[in-house]
Amino acid sequence: MRLLAAVDLGEALEALVATARHLEKGxxxxxxxxxxxxxxYFDALGQRFPELREAFAATLAQVEARVREALSATGIRAKVLRGFPAQVVAAEAQKSRLVLLGQRGTGTLEALARGGLARYLLHRGEVPVLLLPKALSEIRRIAVGLDESPAALAAFRVAEAWGKALGAEVFALHLVSGKGGCCFPTYLDPERLSLGEVLERAKAFLEDLLKASGVVEVFPGEDELDLVRLAQARQADLLVLGSKAKSTWRHRLGRMVEALASQSPLPLLVVPEATVW
Structure with a gap:
């Protein structure tokens, strides 16, 4: 099984190549x-205007050759296929352990990764997806957004495996909000407990869930971006979230993933609940 980096020749290509090279080794x-x-699009035009089919075929063959040549210069194995990008990438993702996508930029895949291709892969929930607003060529600290869900637990276990392989520190961040906030705790009653008691009990509960001590940090927070701010303040190189894709019908990604998939300035690894690394 491979690490699959879905690329075009836009501005995210170098970041994806650098990250793929680093993770391949690590x-x-x-x-x-x-x-x-x-x-x-060209297939449809060829059906409407048969006299253009030969020209289209020659042009597409030339494009494939030039793209293959450009990608081969990276030193990483490359594949060039034809078809509808989302469907082709999704099919190839099923034969992969991880999919890398550019998250920022103006190129086709980078733009799609803000809502189209990335959301399509995330909702399918078949493979972890790493969204890259920038190159990830060094991973020293991995932050995991944690709650009491099986999806978050799966994300933490994947992060642990990555941390062991890459020599990175792994820690979990948990937000506690009041009603109407992003992270209302289902296992505590914040209306009957002081904030200090809520934070202390949440930390104890989550560390018992993980069977690990000293790895969970709990903070008050009312907004999903508070989690990113905490991760950045602790100099995390990578943020990991679990998704509920395939385990629920509605809101299947989880509120945190829905918000941060397009907004996180940190590289974001989204781990489906059923993932075992």
Missing amino acids: LGVEAELLHVVPTP
Whole structure:
């Protein structure tokens, strides 16, 4: 099984290549670059204007050759396929342990990663997805957004495995909010407890859930971006979240993933609940 980096030739290419190279070495899993030439539009034009089919075929063959040449220069194994990008990437993702996507920029895949391709893969919930607003060429500290859900527990276990392989410190961040906030605790009653008691009991509860001590930090917070701010303040290189994809029908990604998938300035690894690394 491989690390699959879905790329075009836009501004995120270098960041994806650098990250794929770093993770390939650190995690011991071969990386592969995937570029999809979006052909449905040209197929439709060829059906409408048969006299253009030959020209389209020649142009697409030339494009494939040039893209393959450009990707081969990275030194990472590469594949160039034709079709509808979301469907092709999703099919290739099923044969992968991890999918890397650019999260920022103006290129096709980078733009789609803000809501189209990334959301499609996240909702399928078949493989972890790493969203990259920048290159991830060094991982020293990994922050995990933690609550009491099985999805968050799965995310923490994946982060532990990455931390062991990469020599990185792993810690969990948990937010506690009042009613209407992002992180209303389901296992405590904040109306009958002081804030200090809530934070203390939440920390004890979550560390017992993880069977680990000294790895959970609990803070008050009313907004999903508070989690990113805490991770940045603790100099995290990577933020990891669990998703409930495939385990629920509505709100299947979880509120935190929905908010941060397009807003996190940190590289964000989204781990489906059923993932075992």
